[in-house]
Amino acid sequence: MSNSPNPKAAAPSVKNPSPPEKSAATIALGWLHTARFLTTAPQLHFLPELDVPEIAFVGRSNAGKSTCINTLTQQKQLAFASKKPGRTQHINLFALGKQGGTDAVLTDLPGYGYAAVPKQDKIRWQQVMANYLVTRQNLKAIVLMCDPRHGMTELDEILLDVIRPRVEEGLKFLVILTKADKLTRTEGAKVLSITKLQAGGGEVRLFSATKRTGIDEVATLLWDWAHPDAPLAEVATAAPADT
Ligand SMILES: Nc1nc2c(ncn2[C@@H]2O[C@H](COP(=O)(O)OP(=O)(O)OP(=O)(O)O)[C@@H](O)[C@H]2O)c(=O)[nH]1
């Protein structure tokens, strides 16, 4: 084909294509790709007050929070991911939306439950996190990352108890079952249905950064939560691809 005598014959007819519509996932992933580092804080009171929706990633140490943020934003090293548990030690904020037009923020929180952390530090961190989850004004959604091979642990359940009053007031809640690549299809389906029962009305999705499963679904959900006035089901069919 490459040495075709008539190159025009091989070219597809793309002269005046009608603009294809962007799919919901394309819009959501394009938005997530705008993520850039905003700030980092060792403690709650150092966080800037913001008036855009904030989506927090929480979960046990090593569950895959930072990797998930990198995967969703399609950036290799936005959030610090590591084989070594306890890698994320500060609260890290990432801004989303066009430059100068931040319309949401993602928060990467240090994980809990890492055995090697001294008890005092563990307690301190649990307090910081509980405080964050209860008091952060602009917190719109919580994404709880959970390794499905361990299921929801006691600490995850405690976190659920902490946020329950806010969920009842409208805080969005998603459990991401990470590392789904480590499960068979049957195991995945089973843990999905069990977790749905435990999640108390929250959303639950299987996700794998390596196999790239669940990315579109999670991206779309996060967009809708951050843009309640422009749900993708309405926006996606209206937006031409080059806008
Ligand atoms: N197989 C597989 N490994 C993953 C996946 N997501 C993350 N990991 C691995 O899990 C380990 C921990 O990932 P991180 O993203 O650093 O986990 P974290 O929850 O941010 O950890 P802390 O910052 O310690 O709380 C790393 O070795 C990742 O490569 C996944 O979907 N599949």
Ligand SMILES: [Mg+2]
């Ligand atoms: Mg991390």
